[in-house]
Amino acid sequence: MLWLYVLPCVLLLAILVVLGYAAYIHYQHVKYSHLPGPKLKGFFVGGSDFLDEIGKGELTLAEAVYNMHKEYGRVIKMFFFHAHFISVIDPMAAKTLLMNNEFAKPLYVYQGFQKVFGQRFLGYGLVSETDTTKWERHRKIFNPAFHRKYLMELMHVFNDSSDRLIQYLSIKADGKTEVSLMDAFGRLTLDVIGKAGFAMGDDMVFNDTPFTDALGTAFEAMSRQGREIFLFMNPRYSAFKYRSKARKAIQLLRKTGEDIIRQRIEDQKQGKDLPKDILSFIIKEAIVEENFSIEEMVDEFVTFFGAGQETTANLLSFTLLCLGQNPEVLKKVLQEVDTIVGQKEVLEYEDIAKMEYLMLVLKETLRLYPPLFGTARYLHCKMEIAGYDMPVGTTIFFTNYAMSRAEDYFKNPLTFDPERFRRDEDK
Ligand code: HEM
Structure with missing residues (x-):
């Protein structure tokens, strides 16, 4: 007869x-009631009509948010269950919050x-560390890695890998x-x-290695985890298999990083000549910071691969797309490259600065197609x-993505016009 007492108690608890939870959601709705935004699809789930097209695969999240800003202005609010999503397209606010270290990266x-x-994937590396004090200390150590002087020393890597790309494409260029x-x-x-980051000797232009496969799988899984919020607990066998594949890919990436790091530490102990690469900064970080574990060094290894690879590949792809769609711009880029590079076998760092028009093209591509569409x-x-x-x-x-397409900030924002960065009105 115990259940006669237990059942009502469980029911009462569930109702409470x-x-x-409903009271908390209501409190959140009231807290942000002064902000504009689309109508909620439901009190508990939140959401909006704008997001439906994402589910159907017709829009990306960036495009949906852009559409909402077009309709509601510089600030929009939405809810997913109890969590608020407040997007802002305001350059002054971006400057204040992103250039001031005391505003942390939000954990959620x-x-x-x-x-x-x-x-554990990117762990607590530079991109995903949310503790501002820790982030600041680490960032100070890495600052020289983002400096022009450091990049100048890497020109041989850029030249060598570009040659390999040309070789790779030449083999395939049979017109069919x-x-x-x-x-x-x-x-x-x-x-x-x-090569530039970790002195890895493999030729990754021509060869598909387990490492390159794992990289693709791991980053796709990270992105899917963000889009499909219930995937982590989906009981289906296919979902279980997918999660297991993703975890194994990440373990392989991290194990590769760990082996490289341990080898470098060993080389350092033996007084060998060490390459000047990002890994050297990671080891330096470990020396400066007490109790900096191998796990944390691996975090930085995966972080730099993640932050540096797909972003730059996407920028190159979008640039090519924009050039294909704008033959006049392409003609000018080719003229500039022919004048400055011509028949040169090796590019010098100074050559890059001379390609002013190409720089405008890259900026304009980043404006219309930023590889990372936002931050928080x-x-x-x-x-x-x-x-x-x-x-x-x-x-x-x-x-x-929405801010750089807003008419408030750019004239004819959807037109691909590299020259706009030379004109005062769009600065
Ligand atoms: C077109 C290429 C790139 C784009 C569009 C891009 C974009 C960004 C953006 C928007 C952030 C800020 C993220 C945030 O605050 O949430 C960021 C951070 C970062 N990026 Fe890049 N990135 C590019 C290339 C690279 C490359 C080549 C590397 C390294 C080799 C790199 C390493 C990093 C790191 C380590 C951070 C974290 C910085 C910190 O918080 O201290 N990125 N990137």
């Missing part, structure tokens, strides 16, 4: 939990980078074979980051953004 966004299906240039650029940037920061204090009061505890998303 649901009521408590970046934990999707730290772990994928429970497996179709080549995915997106794939080819992915090979190129993988080769560059492998956490407000630990109240702030007015684009005329709206933002309460403490708000996570602000900067959707640069």
Whole structure:
């Protein structure tokens, strides 16, 4: 007869939990009621009509958010269950929040980078560290790696990998074979980051290795985990198999990184000549920081591969697409490259700065097709953004895909016009 007492208690508890959760969602709705945004699809789930097309595969999230900004202005709000999504397209706010280290990267966004299906992935590397004090210390050590002087020393890697790409494409250039240039650029940037970052000897332009396969699988899984929020607990066998494949791919990446790091530490102990690459910065970070574990070094290894490879490959792919769609621009780029590079076998660092028009083309491509469509920061204090009061505890998303397509900031924003960066009005 015990159940006669237990059952009502369980039911009562369940009702109280649901009521408590509903009250919390209501509180969130009230807290942000002053912000514009589309109508919710449901009280509990949140969502909006704008997002339906993403589910059907007709729009990307970036495009859906862009459409919402077109309709509602510089600030939009949405909810997913109790979580708020506030996107802002305001350059002043972007400058204030992104250039001030005290605004942290919000954990609920970046934990999707730290772990994928429970497996440590980018961990607590530069991209996904949400503790501002730790991030700042690590960033100071890495700052020289982002400096021009450091890149100047890597010209031989860029030249060598580019030669390999040309060789790779020449073999296929029989006038019949179709080549995915997106794939080819992915090979190129993988080769560059492998060599410039970690002195990896493998030729990754020509060869598909278990490492290159694992990289693709792991990053696709990270992205799917963000898009399909219930995938991590989907009980279907196919979902279980997918999660297991993703975890194994990440383990392979991290094990490769660990082996390279241990070997470098060993070489250092033996007083061998060490290459000047990103790995040297990682080892230096470990020396400066006490208690910096191998796991944390592996975090940085995976982070630099992740941050540097697909982003640059996508920029190259989109640039080519824009050039294909704009023959006049292509003609000018070719003229400039012919004048500055001509028959030269090896490019000098100084040559790059001379290709001013190409630089405008890259900027214009980044404006229309940013490889990362946005980023987010956490407000630990109240702030007015684009005329709206933002309460403490708000996570602000900067959707640069939408900001750089807004008429408020760019004339004829959808036109591919590299020269706009030379004109004052669009600066
Ligand atoms: C076109 C190419 C690239 C684009 C569009 C791009 C874009 C970005 C963006 C938007 C962020 C800020 C992320 C955030 O705050 O959430 C970021 C951070 C970062 N990127 Fe890149 N990136 C590119 C290339 C690279 C390359 C080549 C490397 C390294 C070899 C790299 C390494 C990093 C690192 C380590 C961070 C974290 C910096 C920090 O928070 O201290 N990126 N990148």
